[in-house]
Amino acid sequence: MTRTITVGLDGSPASVAAADWAAREAQLRDLPLRLVTAWEWRPPAYAPPTGLGAPVPPSDLQRAWARRLLDETRTRIAERRPGLRIDTDEIAGLPVPALLRAAEDAELLALGSRGLSKAAGFLLGSVSLSVLAACGRPVVLVRAAEHGKEEALPEPSARGLSAATGHRDVVLGLDLYKPDDAVTDFAFDAASRRAARLRIVHGWTLPPYYYGGALMPDLNDHMATQVRRELSDVLSPWQEKYPAVEVSTQAAVGGAGHHLVEASHDAALVVVGRRIRRAAVGAHIGPVTQALLHHAAAPVAVISHD
Incomplete structure (x- = not known):
């Protein structure tokens, strides 16, 4: 089975940067790019009691959002990198186990990492940290601020x-x-x-x-x-x-x-x-x-x- 360069998407600027980084890496390695997202959403453990917090979106809306995210990301990358094979996969389930399953068949897994500022550095989300701590494959964390850094080089x-x-x-x-x-x-x-x-x-x-x-x-x-x-x-x-x-x-x-x-x-x-x-x-x-x-x-x- 051909391994892929896999990237987890959640719609954040950091995951967009991770997708762009992963696309370039896929071309460097002559491997397919796989875009994945988990579409099952649950409120955090500290959420207010039922009826006081935001309602959980119906599963059909969650899945439609996931499909739109994948399609839009695939279209944007394909326009910038013609010839790159891009596969998409919407995975039912919560993000951490879904990403760990996706990583099993990956050459590496790219994830976005939210940055607060140059002074504060990484604000590593709980999903990225949990995946990193449990994943047996290489994991690359990419900040949104670093998007395009390799494309525009100084002297x-x-x-x-x-x-x-x-x-x-x-x-x-x-x-x-x-x-x-x-x-x-x-x-x-x-x-x-x-x-x-x-x-x-x-x-x-x-x-x-x-x-x-x-x-x-x-x-x-x-x-x-x-x-x-x-x-x-x-x-x-x-x-x-x-x-x-x-x-x-x-x-x-x-x-x-x-x-x-x-x-x-x-x-x-x-x-x-x-x-x-x-x-x-x-x-x-x-x-x-x-x-x-x-x-x-x-x-x-x-x-x-x-």
Whole structure:
């Protein structure tokens, strides 16, 4: 069965941006685009008692709205990207389980993420967060403010652009000591398809007895050199697999989250891993991913792995 690039639609500006991002990704990967929406709506748990709040729309109206959303989105994308195969699917059921089912047959799932402002960063909706925490396929979160960012590029000499192609960097948050092949391969593949540079960010921490170099002035340089050597060893087989991808590395002191958020401001895509934690309750996406979801300025690809 041919996998698809799947995007979940809810009619919001963020989901429109996600659909446009997914359409471009489908062309880059030469895969069909699948537009999906869940048409069953229920009031939230905190809604007023029956009779006091807004009535639930009849199921036929919910389904008609879903069909119109899909048709209008398909028409708009088809006009911009002729030749792209676009499938649509209205799924009966609530959004989270519907999107998780749709993602099972997807190469990746794109979702919109509502942004408050540049200062506030992501306001991640409960649907997106719940899907992200439970999905085993790659999930890409796209902000409405980032729509069209890859289409209008500044001069190639600007920071965050490949000197060879003028395309924005793909940024990978690499866990040097527990690297996962699926995460690294996704990032290299994304950079290769975009003819972009891959910028790799690894955050590392000085030992607790080190205070600004006062006690051991050579420790910082020694550890930095060691980290760079280990990065080179980890990346060597990937650079052999993707010889055309230009790679730059950033081994920065401190948690990776802050450095990745900073790198996202001039990136095409930020790629991070999410270790699957099977817990009875709660969303477990990790502190680095959490920081990106709240503050990143570029689309964020989260790759689940064991």
